[in-house]
Amino acid sequence: MSRGGDGGGGGDYGGTTTSIHVTALDGLVNVNSLFTVAVFVGLSIASPGQRSLEGRSECDPGLDVARNLLIFEVVSFSFFLFSSLVAQGLKLAINLLNSNDIDEAFRAHISARVLRFGMLASAVGSVLGCIFLVLSMVQVIQIRLGLLSCGSQSAVRSVAVLVTLVSTALAVYIATIFYAFTH
Template structure:
């Protein structure tokens, strides 16, 4: 059983994307300040401490999934690269258990998807803190959340479909 540098490139891409999302997590954490007033000019529309608490929880869970995904991908890359260094004649091929590689790549992909879902939930909390609670009917908040849900869900659907297709073939 063998693999090529294509797998290493795919794992590199996954780690790079996870790094960008991790930056977004820390930006979200910086917005979790209690008693912050929204831009809605209505005190009843201000997010309470429970929204800030949920934001923090979602950010930490999201970070955990991204870290899990990146560490699994880095471990697979390390194994492939170490195995490549043993075989000088075949610089772009390494003998690795294909089942382990596929399982690791799928685990890493699942970690990224779960991280994205929790990051999306935390962004909804950021929107409620900054623009006002959705329950108040703030047009800005509703439109922002709708755009976030449609775009991220669509992107995740494409990513999941592609990952499943690659896993099956």
């Protein structure tokens, strides 16, 4: 599937532009799509004025928690959309670069630097989207289970598990990206 080229740092990125790049970008877009669904689920579950399941009125969230939820969800969605659009653009360029069915005048030419920068930008967008999604999920937990500040044990445990697991997964993802870009 690859086309000839120098595959080096500054020229057209042809020789090493393979289906592996497209597959990696497809995976990123698919994961972003799943996370985008989570954004809308978070918005649909929580509504302002809800009473928490804690049962104590001091544990019920105020409008600031609902406002933060909305802000974090919108920012998270924006990062996932940014990441997906960059990845889709790179996929289009790679597919045009490798296509034998189009005239040379319409063939895409993408440099190694542009490809690497685009893939990195897309990955960073996903990481930031995840961070804001976690922040929004903390707000959902506070709305449903009670404010963290009132000592709701179920809310504290839920947030601890969420932050621990997602932080671990993000650390592995970032380490993998770092390794891929340095080797």
